[in-house]
Amino acid sequence: DADVTQTPRNRITKTGKRIMLECSQTKGHDRMYWYRQDPGLGLRLIYYSFDVKDINKGEISDGYSVSRQAQAKFSLSLESAIPNQTALYFCATSDPPGDEQYFGPGTRLTVT
């Protein structure tokens, strides 16, 4: 079984809809991250959490919110989806001291 899982893997939704992307991990890591990836723009950090009580904004948090339900679960919500949120979304986990990040398989989100 994969160490980091994401659901759904693909989602098509309409403008204005609320959508939640979920991430679960069995690696036992405290730190979890949400990224989006757009062609030509690389990976951009949306939110990160260093433990269950710690949530931090990344470089592009506007339009997104997160919830850390447990050490193993970190969800990303789009309150009112818009077309420019169409992208590939990745969850990742890490632990100090090395902080190597391990990525989930990704969610391809299309907002029409």
Next chain:
Amino acid sequence: QKEVEQNSGPLSVPEGAIASLNCTYSDRGSQSFFWYRQYSGKSPELIMSIYSNGDKEDGRFTAQLNKASQYVSLLIRDSQPSDSATYLCAVLCLIIQGAQKLVFGQGTRLTINP
């Protein structure tokens, strides 16, 4: 602003040759450096990590780090068509006391020609 720079490519290398991928970074205090491989439409996969100056070898992959020059590279020996992917350089940068963030380069697209 912490920056990690890579040549976006595409870099084209014949099968069996050595592929050389380069990365520079701006944060002089960084101590941890990583290379990820990403196939099209897939997630980044960690292939190498390096923490001290010099070379680190793992199979056909060698990572090289020069902190004085703020330069990290990845060599792939005996390149195979399956090595065709985008390679992301990532540097762990201090953001505030006790907190670090992984900063990614834009990636270099590598194509191995049979």
